[in-house]
Each structure stands twice: as structure tokens, then as C-alpha cells.
Amino acid sequence: MAKIIGGITTSHIPAIGIAMDRGLEDTPYWKDFFAGYPPIREWLGEQKPDIAIVFYNDHGLEMFLDKKPTFAIGCAPSYDNADEGWGIATIPPVTGETELSWHIVNELIEHDFDPTVCQDIKVDHGLTVPLSLMYPGHNYQHMKVIPVCINCERHPMPKPSRCYALGQAIGKAVESFDSDQKVVVFGTGGLSHQLDGERAGIINADFDEECMNKLVSDPEALTRYSNDELVEIAGAQGVELNMWLAMRGCMLGKVREVHRNYVAPISNTGAGTQLLLNE
Incomplete structure (x- = not known):
């Protein structure tokens, strides 16, 4: 059966991509942030996972406020990046994965989740920045990617407990897939931040x-927060914790943390990264 070997958490703020394009990784502002990624890159190079399931949120490129699915999953052979409206340079297409993604869709529907199925979708910085961080120079095209999009912008949004349950259902689907492929799961976004309004910069x-801490030892404790509580505690965009919870839900074995980094502020964000092994 296919196996989820680990999970990675990471910020996906667009300024990261700009910093990499401009070669700013070793500047005083960015140095501590980028120092958190070489151990993860080394692990990826050693383990060579075949597939990445990436939990992200679309920031208006493909799913604007007029059409906002709660959960969406890509089943396409490739995914193009596009300008999100502020002149960010596009990067090479992301390689898709179709067999496991369709298996996951069928298993989710069988177990009472009803995701929007996307056979043609453009992906924004929520997905491309993490891939670029893990594979500098945009050297990610060897990796097959399954994008799973969670609504973190428009109310009503899925509860933390529901996002964690989604991850658990996807983890079970992966484990039932007849293949010897290795899968890594990304939880992107967060942590605490708010980009506008009176509390901007929190x-x-x-x-x-x-x-x-709790993502490792007691993820269910985090599922007891409501989205309103997350907004109050961690800012309007703090609900992106839901992508981390979905990632953690996928890992059904004993989870061990082997790397962590946290820097704040980075682009008005509490930027954390973790490498978790699914044992």
C-alpha cells in the first residue's frame, strides 16, 4: 500500500517567492527564516517521496468570493501558475497526479465528504511557494502533486475539527491505495497574522x-477551537491553521518531530515550519 512518510508545515506568503527570486535569502531580514529549510530539503532528498499532497488555500486566483468551495481537490495531470494581479512572475507548471487523486476523491465521497473535483485549475502562491521552498530553483517538477484547497477566506469556513477529519479520511484513502509509492503531506499557511483592518499586524x-507543540502531541486539542476563536487569538488569517490540522490528520501512525523553526515577524506573519515523521 502507499505510505505517508511525513508531514511538513510551512508559511506560503508571496514575499518568500519574491525574496528567492531576488537572491535575498542571506540578508538580515530573511536569513533566520530561510535557515529553517535546509534540514527539510535534505530529508526530502534522502527519502525521495513520489507524491506530495498539499493543503493550501486559494487567494482569489481560481476561487474568488463568488465561487468558494469548502473543500476542493485537483485531479489534473498538471497545474499552471498565473499572475494573481500584482505582477508576480509565473513559474513552471506543477506536475499533477491522477490515479491516487481520483482514489482519494472516491474514498472521500464514500465516507461522507463531498469535495469539489477540479480537472482544470490554476494554482497560486499558496501552493507554489511551499514547493519552491522545498526545491529551490523551481526544481519540483519531478514531484507529483495533489492540491487540496480549503476555504480560509469566506465565511462560513470549515471548522478546525472538520479539517482534521478531512485529513484523517485522506490518510486512510492513501493507506488503502494499491501502490508502493511514498507520500509527503504539506500543511501550508499561517501561523498568526492579520493583513488588514484595525488589528493588521497582530x-x-x-x-x-x-x-x-500540540500539532505533534495533541492535535485534537487544536480542533476544539472555533474559527471565531482562532480569529480572535491569532488574527483574521490565523484560520490557516486549518491546513496544518488537515496535514496532521493524514498521519495515522506515531508522529515524531525532527525539525522546527519559528521566526516572527516575516511579512507581518508568524512563520513556522516543522518536519514530522509518520512512524
Whole structure:
């Protein structure tokens, strides 16, 4: 059967991609942030996973406020990146995966999840920045990617508990897939941040550290928060924790943390990254 070997959490702020394009990784502002990624890249190079399931949220490129699915999953052979409206350079297409993605869709529907199935979808920085971080120079096209999009922008949004349950259902689907492929799961976005309004710039580093601790040892404790509580504690975009919870839900074995980094503020964000092994 296919096996989920580990999970990775990472910020996906667009400024990261710009910093990489401009060669700013070693500048004082960015150095501590980028220092968190070489151990993860080394692990990926050693393990050579075949497939990445990436939980992300679309920021208006493909799913705007007029059409906002709660959960969506890509089943396409490839995914193009596109300008999101502010002149960010597009990058090479992402290689899709079709057999496992359709298996996941069928299993989700069989177990009472009803995702929007996307056979043609463009992906934004929520997905491409994490891939670029893990494979500098846009050297990610060897990796087959299954994008799973979670609504973190428009109310009503799925609850943390529901996102965690989605991850559990996807983890079970992967384990039932007749293949010897290795799968890694990305939880992207977060942690605490708010980009607009009176509370713009809020960062709750104590809560972020609590989330990173509990993601390892007690993820169900995080599922007891409501989205309103997450907004109050961690800012309007703090609900992106839901992508991390979906990632964690996929890992059904004993989970062990082998790497962590946290830097704040980075582009008005509490930026954390973790490497979790699914044993």
C-alpha cells in the first residue's frame, strides 16, 4: 500500500517567492527564516517521496468570493501558475497526479465528504511557494502533486475539527491505495497574522508555539477551537491553521518531530515550519 512518510508545515506568503527570486535569502531580514529549510530539503532528498499532497488555500486566483468551495481537490495531470494581479512572475507548471487523486476523491465521497473535483485549475502562491521552498530553483517538477484547497477566506469556513477529519479520511484513502509509492503531506499557511483592518499586524507568538507543540502531541486539542476563536487569538488569517490540522490528520501512525523553526515577524506573519515523521 502507499505510505505517508511525513508531514511538513510551512508559511506560503508571496514575499518568500519574491525574496528567492531576488537572491535575498542571506540578508538580515530573511536569513533566520530561510535557515529553517535546509534540514527539510535534505530529508526530502534522502527519502525521495513520489507524491506530495498539499493543503493550501486559494487567494482569489481560481476561487474568488463568488465561487468558494469548502473543500476542493485537483485531479489534473498538471497545474499552471498565473499572475494573481500584482505582477508576480509565473513559474513552471506543477506536475499533477491522477490515479491516487481520483482514489482519494472516491474514498472521500464514500465516507461522507463531498469535495469539489477540479480537472482544470490554476494554482497560486499558496501552493507554489511551499514547493519552491522545498526545491529551490523551481526544481519540483519531478514531484507529483495533489492540491487540496480549503476555504480560509469566506465565511462560513470549515471548522478546525472538520479539517482534521478531512485529513484523517485522506490518510486512510492513501493507506488503502494499491501502490508502493511514498507520500509527503504539506500543511501550508499561517501561523498568526492579520493583513488588514484595525488589528493588521497582530502576531501571537505564544499561541503559535502552542500550536506547533500540540500539532505533534495533541492535535485534537487544536480542533476544539472555533474559527471565531482562532480569529480572535491569532488574527483574521490565523484560520490557516486549518491546513496544518488537515496535514496532521493524514498521519495515522506515531508522529515524531525532527525539525522546527519559528521566526516572527516575516511579512507581518508568524512563520513556522516543522518536519514530522509518520512512524
